Amino acid sequence: MPPSTIDCAPYQAELLALAAALPAVPRADLYAFFEDAIRLAKNLPQGLRDGLDEFNANGNQDGYLLLRGLPVEPDDELPATPTSSPPPEDRRLLNMEAMLCVVGGALGLLTAYDQGYGNRRSITVLHELYPTPDPHPLSGATSKTQLEFHTDLSHHAHQPNYILLSCSRGDHEGKAATLVGSIRKALPLLSDEVREHLYDRVFTRRFDADDPQAIAHVKALYGDKDDPYVSFNRSFLTAETPQDVEALNALSSALSEVTEPVLLTRGDLLIIDNFRIAHGRAPFTARWDGKDRWLHRAYVRTDRNGQLAGGERAGDVVPFVPRR
Ligand SMILES: O=C(O)CCC(=O)C(=O)O
Ligand SMILES: [Fe+2]
Numbered sequence: 001m002p003p004s005t006i007d008c009a010p011y012q013a014e015l016l017a018l019a020a021a022l023p024a025v026p027r028a029d030l031y032a033f034f035e036d037a038i039r040l041a042k043n044l045p046q047g048l049r050d051g052l053d054e055f056n057a058n059g060n061q062d063g064y065l066l067l068r069g070l071p072v073e074p075d076d077e078l079p080a081t082p083t084s085s086p087p088p089e090d091r092r093l094l095n096m097e098a099m100l101c102v103v104g105g106a107l108g109l110l111t112a113y114d115q116g117y118g119n120r121r122s123i124t125v126l127h128e129l130y131p132t133p134d135p136h137p138l139s140g141a142t143s144k145t146q147l148e149f150h151t152d153l154s155h156h157a158h159q160p161n162y163i164l165l166s167c168s169r170g171d172h173e174g175k176a177a178t179l180v181g182s183i184r185k186a187l188p189l190l191s192d193e194v195r196e197h198l199y200d201r202v203f204t205r206r207f208d209a210d211d212p213q214a215i216a217h218v219k220a221l222y223g224d225k226d227d228p229y230v231s232f233n234r235s236f237l238t239a240e241t242p243q244d245v246e247a248l249n250a251l252s253s254a255l256s257e258v259t260e261p262v263l264l265t266r267g268d269l270l271i272i273d274n275f276r277i278a279h280g281r282a283p284f285t286a287r288w289d290g291k292d293r294w295l296h297r298a299y300v301r302t303d304r305n306g307q308l309a310g311g312e313r314a315g316d317v318v319p320f321v322p323r324r
Contacts, residue, residue: 004062009069011045016071018043019098026097027089030125034314037098038105052106055271056302062260063182063277064270070099070166072267078168080290081130096166097126099269100296104164107271108302109314111160113153116207116214116320123317127297129165131286140281140297143171147281149181149255152274152299154231155207155216157321158307160299163272163279170265171293176284177261178270180277183221183230185258190250197247199225204238207322216322220251223275229305230255232278264295275305 008015018040026033044052048067055065072078072095079091104110112125131143140147153159165178187195198221208214223229232255239245255278262270272279286292301307301318 004060004064005066005068006048006051007069008048008067011048012069012071014045015099016095018102019071019093019095022093022098022101024092025090026093026101026126027087027091031313031315034101034105034110034125037101037110038314041102041105044102044106049106052103052271055273056107059184059273059276061182061184062180063184063273064180064262066262067099067103067269067271068267070267070269071095072168075169075266075291078294081169081292081294082128083130083132083288085128086124087128094168094296096168096267096269097296100126100164100166100298103269103271104162104298104300105314107162107164108300109308109312111158111299111301111312112315112317113156113158113160113299114317114320115153116155116322125298125315129293129295129297131284131292133288140295142281143176143284143286143293146283149179149252149278149280150233151231151278154218154233155205155323156318157323158301158318159231159305159323160274161302161304161307162300163274164269164298164300165264165272166269166296167264167266167294168296169291169294170263171284172287172291173285174263174265175282176293177263177282179259179261179280179282180272181232181255181259181279182277183228183255184276186230186251186254187228189254189257194247194250195221197243198251199228201244201247203244205233205323206238214322217324220248223305229275230278
């Protein structure tokens with residue numbers, strides 16, 4: 001297995017014991033649930049814990065860490081893939097929700113975001129991703145169309161460090177790969193001129209098509225010049241000059257060139273470094289048969305790059321603060 005993948009099959013029994021120690025109905029009291037998940041994170045198997053700590057400290061070239069072989073329920077014991085959110089408050093804890101929160105608790109602060117789009121999305125730590133028939137074209141509920149490269153919440157001043165996606169069901173045909181483009185791999189493909197142009201160049205980003213006042217300021221490359229962070233959301237970055245267009249095209253091509261498809265299947269948990277990769281998802285065919293692709297998602301903040309001000313609690317909702 002590549003170094004960006006950890007085989008967790010040997011830890012299944014220990015991980016099941018951790019899941020069994022969590023409250024059986026997480027949404028009955030989410031704060032209590034997250035507190036338990038964070039406490040139990042200290043009991044993760046040592047090999048897994050070391051891999052998470054190493055990734056948290058230094059990242060890696062690929063910009064992601066994939067945990068495979070986690071103890072998902074047999075498919076016939078899982079509920080049908082949801083068709084609406086939020087899930088019923090009394091739904092029993094699923095193993096892949098347990099894994100999401102224990103691993104998230106090991107990495108940092110599990111966080112719910114007000115994304116600044118009004119109340120279009122439910123504000124919670126525990127997101128559900130599944131195909132829907134008429135989705136917003138830029139949302140994870142798409143299936144027929146490719147979800148284009150983006151950085152999650154790049155318009156938010158407290159953009160999360162990690163996106164965790166755990167998989168209860170993959171898609172039927174094995175096509176719905178999550179696409180990851182690492183800036184550490186793409187940077188050497190950019191000319192000095194493009195790097196200079198993009199570094200610290202401030203783009204305005206409109207994040208709500210219905211509201212012209214909804215504007216944030218986003219940089220495509222920033223941070224350490226030799227090892228920059230990336231923020232990418234092509235459809236939202238307003239290029240103003242021919243050089244802007246050229247530089248963003250070059251960044252887009254470089255990210256595409258290094259893109260790796262990561263096909264999530266049951267029992268996988270993908271940790272995306274949201275500062276170092278842009279991600280998307282390949283198109284796939286939903287069947288609407290209760291067995292469609294079903295992921296659980298959580299955002300995690302760390303003390304990197306101004307995400308935490310101090311005094312936060314896991315499960316708190318971060319108010320919307322546009323990036324300036
Ligand atoms: O479905 C996936 O693999 C990724 C979804 C995603 O990027 C999103 O919802 O923001
Ligand atoms: Fe995303």
